[in-house]
Amino acid sequence: QVQLVESGGGLAQPRGSLTLSCAASGYIFDMYSMxxxxxxxxxxxxxxxxxxxxxxxxxxxxxxxxxxxxRDNAKNTxxxxxxxxxxxxxxxxxxxxxxxxxxxxxxxxxDDLWGQGTQVTVSS
Numbered sequence: 492q493v494q495l496v497e498s499g500g501g502l503a504q505p506r507g508s509l510t511l512s513c514a515a516s517g518y519i520f521d522m523y524s525m526x527x528x529x530x531x532x533x534x535x536x537x538x539x540x541x542x543x544x545x546x547x548x549x550x551x552x553x554x555x556x557x558x559x560x561x562r563d564n565a566k567n568t569x570x571x572x573x574x575x576x577x578x579x580x581x582x583x584x585x586x587x588x589x590x591x592x593x594x595x596x597x598x599x600x601x602d603d604l605w606g607q608g609t610q611v612t613v614s615s
Contacts, residue, residue: 493517493604497586500609507613508574513586513606515567520599521591525562525569529582529611539584540571553579576613583608 499511511527526541538551540560548560559572569586586606593599 493519493588493590493592493602495586495588495604495606497584497606497609500584500611502612502614503573503576504615505576505578505613507576508572509576509611510573511571511584511586511609511611513569513588515588515590515604518592519567519590520593522564522567523589523591523601524587525589526587527560527569527571527584528587529580529584530608531579531582534582536585541587542569573611576611578613580611580613582611584611 494516495513497513499509503509522544524541524543527539528536529539530536539554540550540558542548542560542562557575562569585608589603591599592602
């Protein structure tokens, strides 16, 4: 069974910085896309950033130039460096991963998973 464990959320001041991390563990034979999404109260979940297994990145328009996503393929981790934070960045941030795993019978298949979410609050 594959698990995603997030860390690094918390309270930051406007124009401050935070780093989120997400570690995947379990029966992972290959890791494909990893990323971060966020959901603010009363709003739909939105893309923050994704990174492919060959390091191609995409960013939501609202975070371009301020956030940087990176990954460590050897450790199956993805990180999000958030700079110049704004109050509108306040949300629950969710890690996301697509990967190749295997059933109990040894059959491999592609699957995806969301983390449990970590709260980021930007306030003075």
